[in-house]
Structure formats: C-alpha cells, structure tokens
Amino acid sequence: MISVSILGAGNVATHLFKVFSKTKTISVKQWYNRDISKISSFQNEVSITDKLSELTEADLYLIAISDDAISDISEALPFENRLVAHTSGSVSIYDLDKKNRRGVFYPLQTFSKAAELDFKNVPICIETIGKKDYPLLKSLAEAIGSDHYKVNSDQRKALHLAAVFVNNFTNQLYRIAHEITEAEGVEFDILKPLILETAKKVQNISPFLAQTGPAKRNDKKTIKRHLDQLENEEHKAIYNLMTNAIKKTHGK
Amino acid sequence: MISVSILGAGNVATHLFKVFSKTKTISVKQWYNRDISKISSFQNEVSITDKLSELTEADLYLIAISDDAISDISEALPFENRLVAHTSGSVSIYDLDKKNRRGVFYPLQTFSKAAELDFKNVPICIETIGKKDYPLLKSLAEAIGSDHYKVNSDQRKALHLAAVFVNNFTNQLYRIAHEITEAEGVEFDILKPLILETAKKVQNISPFLAQTGPAKRNDKKTIKRHLDQLENEEHKAIYNLMTNAIKKTHGK
Numbered sequence: 058m059i060s061v062s063i064l065g066a067g068n069v070a071t072h073l074f075k076v077f078s079k080t081k082t083i084s085v086k087q088w089y090n091r092d093i094s095k096i097s098s099f100q101n102e103v104s105i106t107d108k109l110s111e112l113t114e115a116d117l118y119l120i121a122i123s124d125d126a127i128s129d130i131s132e133a134l135p136f137e138n139r140l141v142a143h144t145s146g147s148v149s150i151y152d153l154d155k156k157n158r159r160g161v162f163y164p165l166q167t168f169s170k171a172a173e174l175d176f177k178n179v180p181i182c183i184e185t186i187g188k189k190d191y192p193l194l195k196s197l198a199e200a201i202g203s204d205h206y207k208v209n210s211d212q213r214k215a216l217h218l219a220a221v222f223v224n225n226f227t228n229q230l231y232r233i234a235h236e237i238t239e240a241e242g243v244e245f246d247i248l249k250p251l252i253l254e255t256a257k258k259v260q261n262i263s264p265f266l267a268q269t270g271p272a273k274r275n276d277k278k279t280i281k282r283h284l285d286q287l288e289n290e291e292h293k294a295i296y297n298l299m300t301n302a303i304k305k306t307h308g309k
Numbered sequence: 310m311i312s313v314s315i316l317g318a319g320n321v322a323t324h325l326f327k328v329f330s331k332t333k334t335i336s337v338k339q340w341y342n343r344d345i346s347k348i349s350s351f352q353n354e355v356s357i358t359d360k361l362s363e364l365t366e367a368d369l370y371l372i373a374i375s376d377d378a379i380s381d382i383s384e385a386l387p388f389e390n391r392l393v394a395h396t397s398g399s400v401s402i403y404d405l406d407k408k409n410r411r412g413v414f415y416p417l418q419t420f421s422k423a424a425e426l427d428f429k430n431v432p433i434c435i436e437t438i439g440k441k442d443y444p445l446l447k448s449l450a451e452a453i454g455s456d457h458y459k460v461n462s463d464q465r466k467a468l469h470l471a472a473v474f475v476n477n478f479t480n481q482l483y484r485i486a487h488e489i490t491e492a493e494g495v496e497f498d499i500l501k502p503l504i505l506e507t508a509k510k511v512q513n514i515s516p517f518l519a520q521t522g523p524a525k526r527n528d529k530k531t532i533k534r535h536l537d538q539l540e541n542e543e544h545k546a547i548y549n550l551m552t553n554a555i556k557k558t559h560g561k
Binding site: 283287 | 417419468471473475478479481482489492507508511512519521524530538543548553555
C-alpha cells in the first residue's frame with residue numbers, strides 16, 4: 058500500500074484524488090488545500106486540512122498546485138527527508154526544497170473539470186533525484202494504469218512546450234475552422250470526423266509521412282484561392298506561416 | 310440499384326470504387342482512367358477503359374480527378390443530359406460542362422492509399438443544380454453509410470479551406486512537436502494520447518470552450534520561458550502568432 062497526501066485542489070489534484078481512491082494499492086492519507094472550501098465536499102472520503110502543520114507521515118506528498126507556488130509550499134513543509142513530488146510540466150525538480158527527497162510526477166494530458174479521464178490514456182513522466190525514489194513513483198503510475206516514462210527536466214520542458222503546439226495551438230486551429238465555417242453558415246460538425254482522423258493517423262505513422270494537402274504539393278493555385286477567401290488578417294498570416302512551414306519541411 | 314461510372318484513379322476514386330463495390334445498392338458500371346495501367350489490377354472486378362467514347366449509359370458519372378482537369382474532362386464527355394458529379398472540395402459546380410446535369414459529391418476526409426477508410430466517418434457534401442438530381446446523390450451517400458449534408462459551392466469552399474486548418478496545419482503542429490521532442494531525445498509517443506484527446510474534446514464541446522493553456526490564461530512567465538526554449542525562428546514565429554490568436558479569441 059502506498060500512502061499519498063495530495064496538496065492542491067485544481068483539476069490535476071482532483072483527477073488524481075479520484076483515480077487514486079479507486080485503486081486498491083494507493084491510499085490517500087490527507088488532502089491539503091489553502092482554501093479548504095474547495096475540497097470540503099470530499100470530507101467524507103478523505104481527511105482534509107488547510108494547515109501544513111497537520112500533515113502526518115505519508116510515503117509521498119504530491120504537490121499539484123500552480124507552478125509559481127510550488128517552490129514556496131515545498132519550503133513551508135514542516136518535515137524533512139520525506140518524498141515530495143510536484144506534477145508540473147515546466148517547474149524544475151530543483152525548485153523543490155532540498156530538505157526533502159525530490160521527485161516529479163507529471164501527467165501529460167489535458168485535464169478539464171467535467172470530463173472523466175481514463176488514466177490509461179495519461180502518460181506519466183517521472184523524474185527523481187534519488188534513484189531509490191524512482192520505484193515508488195513508478196508503482197504509483199502503474200497502480201492507476203498509466204504508461205510511464207523516465208524523463209529528465211530538460212526533456213519534460215520540451216514535452217510541455219510540444220504539448221502547447223499539439224493541444225492549445227491545434228485547438229486554436231479548430232477554433233479558426235469554426236469561425237470560417239460559421240461565417241458561411243455551414244456546420245462545423247462536418248469537420249469533426251476529419252479532426253479525429255488527423256489525430257488518429259499520427260498514432261501509427263509519423264506526422265512527416267501523414268502530411269497531405271496544397272502546401273505539401275506546393276499547389277500554388279489552391280493556396281492563392283484560399284488566401285483570397287480569407288478575410289481575417291490573422292487567419293491569413295497563420296495560413297501563410299503554416300503553409301511555408303509545410304513547404305520547407307517537405308522541401309518545396 | 311444505382312449504376313455509377315467512376316472517372317479517375319487517385320485515392321478518392323479508389324476508395325469510392327472499393328466502398329461502392331461492397332454495397333448491394335450500387336453497381337459500378339465502368340471505371341475510366343486516361344492511364345489504364347493504374348486501374349488494370351481491378352479489371353476482373355469491373356469493366357475498365359481509357360476511352361471516354363466507350364462510356365455506356367449510367368445513372369451517375371463521378372469525376373474524381375485533379376481539380377485542374379475537371380472542367381476539360383466534363384467538356385470531353387461524349388453524351389448529354391446525364392448526371393455528372395465531381396468530388397472536389399474547391400471546384401465550382403459551374404465548372405462542369407452544362408450539356409449534362411451537374412452535381413458535387415465531396416467526401417470531406419483525409420484519404421491515404423494504405424489506410425482502410427470507414428465511410429461512416431466520411432461526411433459527404435452534396436450539391437446539385439437540378440433539384441431532382443439531389444435524391445440520387447443522397448441515396449449514394451446513404452448506401453455507403455455516410456452522413457450527408459446539403460452544401461452550396463461557397464459553403465463547400467469554406468469547408469475545404471477550414472479542412473486545411475484542421476488537417477494539414479494541425480498535422481504540421483504535430484510535426485513541430487516531433488522536432489521539439491526529438492531534439493531532446495524524448496519520445497514523441499508520449500504526446501500521442503494528448504493529440505487524440507485534443508481531437509476528441511471538440512467532438513462534444515466547442516473549440517472555444519475546450520481551450521486551455523498559458524496563452525488563454527495569459528501566463529506571461531510560461532510564454533516567455535517557452536519562447537526562450539525555442540531555437541528555430543519559424544517555430545518561434547508560429548508560437549507567437551498562435552499565442553496572440555488565442556489571447557485575442559479569449560479577450561486577453
């Protein structure tokens with residue numbers, strides 16, 4: 058049995074609490090949040106607190122709070138030489154106070170409050186300073202059914218940055234497509250199967266091999282017609298930049 | 310029974326031939342291609358030809374060739390007053406020669422040679438000049454299990470343009486993510502579940518509501534750190550442009 062205390066009450070903390078609670082091998086010992094009202098609805102399921110001084114012994118303290126506050130809270134912990142890990146994609150492992158054993162348990166996925174998340178689809182990036190602390194975080198990932206990867210701080214930062222491209226920026230392209238179709242009074246729904254297929258394709262082949270379309274073919278007539286169609290200057294700029302990037306990637 | 314003759318031998322033509330052949334309500338009467346060698350492997354399944362003059366009567370002639378050649382081939386057809394439709398996203402219905410009844414049967418999906426395609430996931434955008442020709446194209450879509458939409462030429466062009474954003478440009482973002490992770494020697498595989506989840510999310514909620522991340526939050530520290538991390542000037546330019554687009558969309 059792995060005993061874990063969770064610090065924080067955001068989406069990641071809440072999803073982790075829920076999935077940990079479902080396992081037979083992880084026991085959530087305490088749940089801390091500065092503002093206790095945010096976790097008070099869970100008080101019948103777990104011991105909750107808003108005082109760091111009330112934290113009792115656990116195998117792991119998992120800090121799932123905003124990046125900027127991780128360093129401070131790790132300093133404020135009233136104990137030493139215990140395993141403390143944060144869940145951030147971009148905060149260095151060295152930002153954790155060195156009075157405790159340090160680790161990172163970064164779930165690389167998009168977390169929203171409403172949607173249920175199957176942790177089979179949430180790869181966990183693990184880093185520890187002490188080699189002997191690695192197995193516990195690995196067991197934690199395995200207990201929730203997640204794939205896990207040993208990833209150092211530089212690699213994790215690269216993943217976090219790459220995630221912005223494939224998640225936030227991709228989603229903004231969907232948004233632009235929504236604007237383009239809405240302007241002509243045509244249903245965005247028609248694009249949904251294509252959106253899904255585009256994502257599925259690169260599960261098996263590389264994005265390089267998956268590429269198609271006017272930019273890859275350097276089909277100047279279609280590109281010109283598309284640019285003429287676009288009225289929004291920002292959409293035009295994105296069209297140009299992405300088209301040139303594709304052309305360069307494919308040697309056109 | 311709907312009798313269809315297919316013109317062209319590209320990915321769309323081949324996928325349509327295969328799915329039509331599987332149905333009980335569509336019979337592929339003839340398959341034409343200028344270069345007959347490209348379809349000769351199908352000669353035991355269907356009557357093939359490289360001469361327009363050999364085309365016999367059919368309920369529908371489906372032109373699935375490159376955009377630039379559609380107008381010419383429609384002029385060269387040696388018959389009149391029959392139903393002729395093209396499968397292009399960007400060619401006007403009026404580019405078809407008016408000696409025949411004209412239609413569009415545009416499957417909005419990404420077609421690759423290798424991958425099997427389930428036409429349940431291929432919405433068909435239908436347009437006809439004559440109202441009485443609409444039901445036949447609709448029946449064709451229904452016979453292959455596709456959703457179908459009545460879409461005029463302007464709307465179809467908007468969809469074709471929007472498809473470039475959600476397919477080609479999105480795929481290029483995946484490619485950039487691949488470059489970023491590879492440069493740090495970390496597996497692109499770790500991003501695959503996020504790629505899929507991002508696409509799944511907008512099947513149920515709008516891209517506007519689905520947005521998350523540093524740009525939406527206007528998290529200046531993270532944005533600056535990401536820009537510092539990016540060494541490739543083109544990646545930096547895309548990061549800036551997409552970040553500003555997200556900020557504008559979400560009023561930051």
